[in-house]
Amino acid sequence: MDVGCGTGQTVLQLAEMVGPQGRVVGVDMAHVLLDAARERTNGLGYVSFIESDALLLNLPDDSIDAVFSRFGVMAFADPVATFSNFHRMLKPTGRLAFVCWRSLEENELDVLPLRVAGLEHLADPTPFSFEAPSYVQDILEKADFNDIRIVAHDQAVTSGDLDAMATVLLRVGPLGRIVRENPELRALAETRVRAALAAKGDTANVALQAATWIVTARA
Numbered sequence: 419m420d421v422g423c424g425t426g427q428t429v430l431q432l433a434e435m436v437g438p439q440g441r442v443v444g445v446d447m448a449h450v451l452l453d454a455a456r457e458r459t460n461g462l463g464y465v466s467f468i469e470s471d472a473l474l475l476n477l478p479d480d481s482i483d484a485v486f487s488r489f490g491v492m493a494f495a496d497p498v499a500t501f502s503n504f505h506r507m508l509k510p511t512g513r514l515a516f517v518c519w520r521s522l523e524e525n526e527l528d529v530l531p532l533r534v535a536g537l538e539h540l541a542d543p544t545p546f547s548f549e550a551p552s553y554v555q556d557i558l559e560k561a562d563f564n565d566i567r568i569v570a571h572d573q574a575v576t577s578g579d580l581d582a583m584a585t586v587l588l589r590v591g592p593l594g595r596i597v598r599e600n601p602e603l604r605a606l607a608e609t610r611v612r613a614a615l616a617a618k619g620d621t622a623n624v625a626l627q628a629a630t631w632i633v634t635a636r637a
């Protein structure tokens with residue numbers, strides 16, 4: 419089960435891993451994203467989708483082998499209750515694995531564009547709600563998970579050259595959200611982000627550091 423699967427890229431990757439003998443279920447509460455995911459996986463009979471808040475998902479007890487998520491678990495209204503629901507649906511041998519952001523401060527990918535644009539104070543803290551490993555550990559223990567491992571993962575990420583990277587930074591992530599909601603801030607932000615990326619040197623291949631936790635546990 420891919421929780422918060424969005425437009426389904428990782429559903430496709432999981433489907434490749436389990437093969438047609440297996441089954442992959444993507445879950446998301448955003449109708450429009452699920453439509454895109456359905457289109458993307460069209461024809462794969464062993465892939466299905468459920469539109470639901472993960473908290474309310476009511477698959478049977480002990481019915482799932484693995485719960486996976488890429489950046490889909492940080493916005494839960496009640497994280498303990500939602501992870502408890504995953505635990506209920508997992509088989510006794512079931513496994514949990516997800517990736518989430520570490521702090522904004524540690525994520526150059528997000529903090530650099532926000533700072534140069536002078537808009538850090540407007541950033542939504544939700545994507546970074548799992549920044550403290552003790553908080554994540556506590557949620558998973560309360561939800562009855564065992565063998566909890568929280569491992570830091572650092573990776574330089576790129577969308578390509580300066581133009582491509584600036585386009586993505588102004589469309590998604592914390593700065594993307596701010597300029598989507600406040601279009602009047604876009605022009606100045608774009609000028610400053612492009613200058614900061616240019617200052618990194620190689621404009622043909624611009625990369626910024628991302629800092630995540632890879633979290634795994636057993637039911």
Ligand SMILES: C[S@@+](CC[C@H](N)C(=O)[O-])C[C@H]1O[C@@H](n2cnc3c(N)ncnc32)[C@H](O)[C@@H]1O
Pocket residue numbers: 421422423424425426427428445446447448451470471472473487488489490491493494495
């Ligand atoms: C940052 S996106 C990640 C999407 C996808 N996993 C990816 O990596 O491309 C977070 C996704 O989680 C979904 N989401 C957040 N809270 C959720 C909840 N309580 N139940 C179901 N989906 C949720 C959002 O609708 C969104 O599609």
